[in-house]
Amino acid sequence: MRKKIVAGNWKMNTLPNEGVELAKTINEYVKTLNQDEKYKVILGVPFTHIDKVVQAVDLNLVSVSAQDCAMYESGAYTGEVSAKMIKSANCEYAIIGHSERRQYFGDTDEVIAKKLEMCYNNDLFPILCCGEKLEERENNSHFEVVEKQILNALINVNSEKMQNTIIAYEPVWAIGTGKTASPEQAQEMHEFIRKILSEKYGEEIANTTSILYGGSVNSKNAKQLFSNKDIDGGLVGGASLKSEEFIAIINAIRE
Ligand code: PEP
Secondary structure, rough: OOOEEEEEEEEOOHHHHHHHHHHHHHHHHOOOOOOOOOEEEEOOOOHHHHHHHHHHHOOEEEEEEOOOOOOOOOOOHHHHHHHHHHHHHOOOOOEEEOHHHHHHHHHHHHHHHHHHHHHHHHEEEEEEEOOOOOOHHHHHHHHHHHHHHHHHHOOOOOHHHHOOOOOOOOOOOOOOOOOOOHHHHHHHHHHHHHHHHHHHHHHHHHHHHHEEEOOOOOOOHHHHHHHHOOOOEEEEEEHHOOOOOOOOHHHHOOO
């Protein structure tokens, strides 16, 4: 089923006890809402927080995500955290291919494809990120760039795996900049992504895949963005660290 989703990406922020407090506040709020399986709230937390946040929330109300996973199953990869380790902490999701991983840690499309495989092998649901840089939008290659990122990442992903995948479109120029894509720009790209999925997997899978928008989403712009037919919610960075803001964004997917 195509779900409306608000996913927070805390990035490298908060200490575990602060993260637990934030997660509890979100959990308490979600508890007051009418439960409907059409909606989902996910918290993308640092590795050190996963276990504690999983224990602090009701996993029927709030799901937990890692922000990455290793491209290997296990072995001599100092500093890496495997999909199996993440799953063993009852964490259900992993953000894969975030532009900050691509930009600062060398995550290429090939690496991202391997990380996706690790997620599927270990029953983690990936949130696959894509998005163009400012110069790519300015020279009008944004559709081409996003298409390449998606097709390269999904190269070995069959229909069954695709059904367990969320896509997040995050134009790099809008992440952490306060500069949001206009609802028209976001809708146009989301529709394009759905067309790519339809060509590869057929209309049914394309229409049941949740495609999130990310890039300076906040309580003021969320409703306008989420009211577009192909925008199924948001991947939220900065605003996910403030409970009031994040709660307002959760409300925006339900309006
Ligand atoms: C993100 O980190 O995925 C993100 C969209 O960040 P921000 O909302 O701060 O732009």
